[in-house]
Amino acid sequence: MTNEAYLVVSYFAAAAAGAGLAAATAAGLARPNSLATAGKARDSLGRILRRAFPAWLILAVAMGFASVTYFDCQHTNYTTITGDYNHLVRKTLEQASTMSYYLAAAIVAYGFVLVAFLWARARTSRNGAA
């Protein structure tokens, strides 16, 4: 396999793997998220959260994927990039790492959003305005 072929395959494979990871995570957390946001009180808000959650995760992975650049001081154009196999491997691993970081951060950030939702629901139900 030539370096250019490796670049094409690894780039799209990393994108597909990231999207698959986000989709699998969203699917795995869909039922617990439904349980957490279910109920009559704040129902429309819960529905928004349930629908936004998969998009939130996929966007986080896309952001991680797009944040990696192949250009640096030693690799200033396409020829120098495709001429360095180690650089291509490093960048593929960096993409995998960044996508995982962003996905984990997105889940934690969603956890904070869920805190606000649960608080709003608790206040509503205690005030008897469900």
Next chain:
Amino acid sequence: MEIVIAWLVLAAVSAVLVVVVAGLVVRPMRMLLTANSYLSPAALFYVRAFVVVMALAGLAGTFSSDIPCAKQASEKGFMEWVWWVAEGLRPVSWAVSGFLMGYALLLTILYGILGRYRDK
């Protein structure tokens, strides 16, 4: 070939670290999140999300270890590979501890807000 073996060793050690940390925290977290009926619907989400976050942190740390180029790799001795694995554990530990602290903060805020409520 050596680099593949070294990377697999690093991945295995990272997986053990993640499993140990998650194993230590999951049970008390479950107890904390069933304190009242305002917290308990979200218990499954927070516990499962924690396991996923820890796994992703381990994965992110493992992937961010620096890969030596082919010439350097062929000249490495056994102890140099051990050092490489040890060096690779730094980003893994950093990611796992960072996300653990973030999650601890999240749970503290969650419990601080909703843990004071008592069921009617």
